[in-house]
Amino acid sequence: MAALETFYDVIRRQGISRRSFLKFCSLAAASMGLPPAMAGRIAHAMETKPRIPVLWVHGLECTCCSESFIRSAHPLAKDVILSMISLDYDPVIMAAAGDQAEAALEDTIQRYKGNYILAVEGNPPLNEDGMFCIVGGKPFTEQLKHAAKDAMAVISWGSCASWGCVQAAHPNPTQATPVHKVITDKPVIKVPGCPPIAEVMTGVVTYMLTFGRLPELDRQGRPKMFYSQRIHDKCYRRPHFDAGQFVEEWDDEGARKGYCLYKMGCKGPTTYNACSTTRWNEGVSFPIQSGHGCIGCSEDGFWDKGSFYERLTDIKQFGIEANADKIGMTAAGVAGAAIATHAALSAVKRARAGKGENQ
Amino acid sequence: MTVQTDPKDLAVHETPPGEAHARTSVYVYEAPVRLWHWINALAIVVLSVTGYLIGSPLHSTGGSGTDNFLMGGIRFVHFTAAYVFAIGFLARLYWAFVGNHHARQLFTLPFWNGAWWRELFGELKWYLFLEKEPKKYVGHNPLAHAVMFFVITLGSIFMILTGFALYAEGTGHDSWQWAAFGWMTAIFPNTQGLHTWHHLGMWVIILFVMVHVYAAVREDIMSRQSIISTMISGERMFKDNRP
Numbered sequence: 001m002a003a004l005e006t007f008y009d010v011i012r013r014q015g016i017s018r019r020s021f022l023k024f025c026s027l028a029a030a031s032m033g034l035p036p037a038m039a040g041r042i043a044h045a046m047e048t049k050p051r052i053p054v055l056w057v058h059g060l061e062c063t064c065c066s067e068s069f070i071r072s073a074h075p076l077a078k079d080v081i082l083s084m085i086s087l088d089y090d091p092v093i094m095a096a097a098g099d100q101a102e103a104a105l106e107d108t109i110q111r112y113k114g115n116y117i118l119a120v121e122g123n124p125p126l127n128e129d130g131m132f133c134i135v136g137g138k139p140f141t142e143q144l145k146h147a148a149k150d151a152m153a154v155i156s157w158g159s160c161a162s163w164g165c166v167q168a169a170h171p172n173p174t175q176a177t178p179v180h181k182v183i184t185d186k187p188v189i190k191v192p193g194c195p196p197i198a199e200v201m202t203g204v205v206t207y208m209l210t211f212g213r214l215p216e217l218d219r220q221g222r223p224k225m226f227y228s229q230r231i232h233d234k235c236y237r238r239p240h241f242d243a244g245q246f247v248e249e250w251d252d253e254g255a256r257k258g259y260c261l262y263k264m265g266c267k268g269p270t271t272y273n274a275c276s277t278t279r280w281n282e283g284v285s286f287p288i289q290s291g292h293g294c295i296g297c298s299e300d301g302f303w304d305k306g307s308f309y310e311r312l313t314d315i316k317q318f319g320i321e322a323n324a325d326k327i328g329m330t331a332a333g334v335a336g337a338a339i340a341t342h343a344a345l346s347a348v349k350r351a352r353a354g355k356g357e358n359q
Numbered sequence: 360m361t362v363q364t365d366p367k368d369l370a371v372h373e374t375p376p377g378e379a380h381a382r383t384s385v386y387v388y389e390a391p392v393r394l395w396h397w398i399n400a401l402a403i404v405v406l407s408v409t410g411y412l413i414g415s416p417l418h419s420t421g422g423s424g425t426d427n428f429l430m431g432g433i434r435f436v437h438f439t440a441a442y443v444f445a446i447g448f449l450a451r452l453y454w455a456f457v458g459n460h461h462a463r464q465l466f467t468l469p470f471w472n473g474a475w476w477r478e479l480f481g482e483l484k485w486y487l488f489l490e491k492e493p494k495k496y497v498g499h500n501p502l503a504h505a506v507m508f509f510v511i512t513l514g515s516i517f518m519i520l521t522g523f524a525l526y527a528e529g530t531g532h533d534s535w536q537w538a539a540f541g542w543m544t545a546i547f548p549n550t551q552g553l554h555t556w557h558h559l560g561m562w563v564i565i566l567f568v569m570v571h572v573y574a575a576v577r578e579d580i581m582s583r584q585s586i587i588s589t590m591i592s593g594e595r596m597f598k599d600n601r602p
C-alpha cells in the first residue's frame with residue numbers, strides 16, 4: 001500500500017494556516033453534535049491518519065450532489081474538503097478522461113483493496129441490461145458492482161442513490177434502482193437530499209476519517225447525527241404552527257408575516273434532514289425561510305407522493321384526484337344515503353307487519 | 360380464533376328456564392365492558408374530530424403567536440384521547456381473559472364454523488328484507504360480530520400502531536414510543552404514507568360507527584331482543600318466548 005499523505009500535510013502544502021485548520025476542526029465537531037473536546041481528536045486524526053481513498057462514481061444523476069459538495073460552507077472547504085479524502089476517481093471533476101480515468105479507477109481498486117470508500121452519486125438503471133446509463137463503454141451497473149466488490153463501505157450520495165429520486169418516479173421506465181438494492185453485501189450509508197447539504201456530506205466524511213468507523217445509522221441507513229429529526233422539529237416557524245397561524249394563500253397577510261406553511265403543503269412534518277438547523281449556502285437560508293414549503297426532497301419516493309402544495313397526500317389508485325378526506329367523505333355520503341333508504345324500507349316493513357299482526 | 364364455536368355465540372333456540380313470564384333476560388355485558396364501550400365511543404369521537412382538524416386545520420388565527428396555542432391544543436387533545444383509546448383497548452383485552460364468555464367475543468372469530476357462517480348470511484338476509492324475522496342472540500349477532508372484529512379489534516390495533524408511530528416522530532428517537540413503534544417506519548419509509556393510512560383508518564371507523572348506531576337503533580325497535588339498554592344495564596331482554 002503506497003504511503004498516503006495526511007489531510008494536514010495536504011492543507012499545509014496548500015498554504016493554509018494551522019489556525020484555520022483548527023477552526024475547521026471545531027466547526028466540524030459542532031456540526032456533528034460532538035462535544036468541543038472532540039475537535040482535538042478530529043485535528044489529531046487529520047494530522048496523523050492517511051487520507052481515505054475515495055472513488056466517486058456517477059450513475060443516472062444531475063450532478064447536483066457534486067455541485068453541493070464543492071460548495072461546503074466553511075472557507076477551507078473549497079481547497080481542502082476535497083483534499084481530506086484522496087479523491088482518486090471522479091469523472092466530473094478529475095482532469096483525466098477516457099482510458100486514463102478508467103485506469104485510475106482500476107489502480108485504486110487494486111492498491112487499496114478493502115480500504116477505499118465508494119461514493120455513488122446517482123443510481124443504476126436495471127432495465128434493458130442497464131443500457132440506459134453507459135460509463136466507459138459499459139453499463140453503469142457493472143462499474144458499480146465492480147467498484148463495490150472491494151470497497152470498505154459505500155456512500156449513497158443524494159436521493160438518487162438513496163431512494164431512486166426523479167428517474168425512479170412512476171412509471172420508472174429505465175427501472176432506476178437505489179444503490180442498496182443492488183449492492184447488498186456492503187454497508188451502505190445513505191445521505192439523501194436533492195441535493196444533500198454540503199456540510200452534511202463533508203460531516204459524514206470527516207466522521208469516518210476521525211473515528212475510523214461508519215457513523216451510527218438509523219433504521220433507513222442514514223447517519224443519525226444529521227437525519228434523526230424532522231424539519232418540522234427544528235423549524236423556526238413552528239411556534240406559528242402550534243398557534244394555528246398558517247399561510248392560507250401565497251401573498252396573503254400570513255405569508256408576509258412568516259406564518260407556518262403547513263396548509264401550503266409543507267412536507268417538514270415528514271421530512272428528516274438538517275436544513276432547518278444547518279441551512280444552506282453558508283447558513284444563509286433554506287426553503288421555508290424563503291417562504292416556500294419543504295418539498296421533502298430527502299424522503300423516499302417524494303416525486304410520487306402527490307402535490308408539493310397539498311397538505312393531504314394524493315391517492316392515485318382511484319384514477320381520479322383524491323385524498324383520504326375526499327374518499328372518506330364520498331364513502332360516508334354513500335353510506336348515509338344507504339342508511340336512510342334502509343331506514344325508510346324498514347319503516348314500511350314494520351308498518352305492514354304491524355297491520356298483519358294487528359297489534 | 361376458535362375452531363369450536365361456543366354455542367353461546369349462536370342463535371338461541373331453547374326457551375329459557377323459569378318460563379312463566381313473557382319476557383326473560385340474561386346478564387350479558389359486565390360493567391367493565393359497558394364502561395369501556397362508552398369511554399371508547401367518546402374517545403373515537405374526540406379522536407376523529409381532532410384528527411380531521413390536524414389534517415385540515417381551522418382557518419389561521421391572527422394576533423401574537425405567543426398568546427395562541429390552537430393547533431397545539433388540538434393535537435394535545437388528540438394525543439390525550441389517543442392514550443385513553445389505547446389504554447382502554449388494553450384494558451378491554453385484559454377483560455376478555457377474566458370476564459364472562461361475551462367479553463371474549465370481540466377478540467375471537469369462529470372463522471371455521473359452518474353454522475356461524477350460515478347464521479351470518481341469515482342475518483344479512485334479515486337486513487336485506489329477505490327474512491321475515493331475525494334470530495335471537497344473547498351476545499352479538501354473527502354479522503355484527505364479524506364487522507366488530509374487523510373494524511374495531513383489528514382497526515383499533517391499526518390505529519394504535521400507525522398513531523403511535525406518528526407520535527414517535529415527535530417524541531424523538533430516544534423515546535419509548537420510538538423504541539416500541541419506530542419499526543413502522545420500515546414499512547412506511549416516507550411517513551407521509553403513515554399519515555395517509557392513519558387518516559383512511561379514521562374513515563373506516565366512521566363508516567362503522569354510522570352503520571353501528573343505525574343498526575343498534577333499528578334492532579332495538581325491530582329485533583326480538585333489547586339492544587341499546589343492554590349496553591347500558593348489561594341485561595339482554597327477549598321480547599318473546601318463541602325459539
Ligand code: HEM
Nearest residue numbers: 392400403404465498499507511568572575586587589590
Ligand atoms: C364511536 C362510537 C362507537 C363505537 C366505536 C362502538 C363500538 C362498539 C363495539 C366494539 C361493541 C362491541 C362491544 C364488545 O363486545 O365489547 C359495541 C356494542 C354495542 N354498541 Fe357501540 N359503539 C359506538 C357507539 C354506539 C352508540 C352511539 C350506541 C347507541 C346508540 C351504541 C350501541 C351499542 C350497543 C347496543 C352494543 C351492543 C350490541 C349488542 O347488543 O350485541 N354504540 N359497540
Ligand code: HEM
Nearest residue numbers: 406407410411413414441518519522523525526554558561
Ligand atoms: C380511532 C382512532 C384515531 C383516529 C380516528 C385518528 C385520526 C387521526 C387523523 C385523521 C389524523 C390526521 C392525519 C393526517 O395527517 O392526515 C391523525 C393524526 C395523528 N394521530 Fe390519530 N387518530 C386515532 C388514533 C390515534 C392514536 C391511538 C394515536 C397515538 C398516539 C394517534 C396519534 C396521531 C398523531 C401523532 C397524528 C399526527 C399529528 C401531527 O401530524 O401533528 N392517533 N389522527
Ligand code: SF4
Nearest residue numbers: 232235260261266268
Ligand atoms: S413551515 Fe413546515 S416545517 Fe415549519 S412548522 Fe410549518 S409545517 Fe412545520
